[in-house]
Amino acid sequence: MSESAAVRPRNPRGQGERLREELLRATERLLEEVGSEDALSLRAVARAAGVAAPSIYRHFSDKTELVWATLEVSYERLAAAMAEAAAKADDDPVARLRAQLRAYCRYAVAHPATYRLLYETRQTPVGPERLAGHPAGLLVRSWQQALTACEDAGWRVRGSRSEAPYVLWSSVHGRVMLWQVMPSPKDASRLDRFVDEMLRLLLER
Numbered sequence: 001m002s003e004s005a006a007v008r009p010r011n012p013r014g015q016g017e018r019l020r021e022e023l024l025r026a027t028e029r030l031l032e033e034v035g036s037e038d039a040l041s042l043r044a045v046a047r048a049a050g051v052a053a054p055s056i057y058r059h060f061s062d063k064t065e066l067v068w069a070t071l072e073v074s075y076e077r078l079a080a081a082m083a084e085a086a087a088k089a090d091d092d093p094v095a096r097l098r099a100q101l102r103a104y105c106r107y108a109v110a111h112p113a114t115y116r117l118l119y120e121t122r123q124t125p126v127g128p129e130r131l132a133g134h135p136a137g138l139l140v141r142s143w144q145q146a147l148t149a150c151e152d153a154g155w156r157v158r159g160s161r162s163e164a165p166y167v168l169w170s171s172v173h174g175r176v177m178l179w180q181v182m183p184s185p186k187d188a189s190r191l192d193r194f195v196d197e198m199l200r201l202l203l204e205r
Contacts (some may be wrong), residue, residue, distance in 0.1 A: 020059045020159040022049045027070040028117065036122035037067045064124055071121065072135035074114045079138040080106045086146070093149035094203065096193055100146060101172055103137075105191040119173065140165045155203045164202065171198050 026048035028038070034040055042063055046053040060066040085103035086096040108115040118136075143165040147157055157164050175194045179186070 009111060016058070018119065019049070019051065019055065023051075023056060023059060023066065024070050025049075027066055028073075031067070031070065031117060031121050032113070035120060037063060037124045038122070040067065042066070064126060064130075066134055067121070067123060068133075071118055074111075075135040075138050077114075078104065078107050078118075079142060082139070082142055092201065093146065093153045094155065096132065097143070097146040097150060098199060101168065101195045101198070102192055104172050105176055105179075105195065107163055108173075109179070109188055109191070112180065115176075139169060143168050150203060155205060158202055160205060167202065168198070 023045060030040055030044055031037075040063060042056055043053050045066070046056055058064065060069065061127060082100040082103045085099040089095045089099035089143050146166055147161075147168075151157065159167065172191075172195065175191060178192060179188075
């Protein structure tokens with residue numbers, strides 16, 4: 001079948017969002033295969049979605065925007081899981097931060113394929129202004145706000161305050177990755193204990 005014969009019918013007016021979702025799903029599948037933004041072909045994305053390649057530019061200005069939009073779906077779900085856990089925690093800022101971190105770990109364990117896509121997709125470097133709009137900023141801002149709430153309640157953050165959200169992020173990410181790949185028993189309570197220890201090291205009265 002020729003490429004032109006495989007092209008899907010044009011969406012009726014008002015169904016552009018449907019095409020956008022199809023492009024995101026196609027991009028997600030292809031990223032799982034190729035593993036990097038550089039190796040991703042817009043022509044392959046268009047073929048997988050059943051559209052002509054120029055149709056992509058009706059929704060995304062370039063390949064980076066397409067990749068980020070694909071990752072954003074999962075980052076939003078992860079951030080929502082963290083926010084929900086914090087909302088259910090005790091009315092204490094440290095308890096809410098602990099709940100966020102534990103929810104992060106649980107999400108990674110429950111959605112291993114999605115989690116790998118977020119952190120194993122090699123992305124093309126961009127300038128600092130554009131990088132500020134990366135969807136991972138949802139997580140950084142969440143931890144930034146949680147740490148500020150802890151400080152307002154009288155806790156002190158050890159070390160560099162500007163780096164503290166990244167210390168949290170890299171710590172739970174690294175622990176989850178070790179938990180997933182090492183041949184130890186898969187007891188998720190070990191992740192909870194790690195979160196508790198990390199907060200003891202990071203926060204003090």
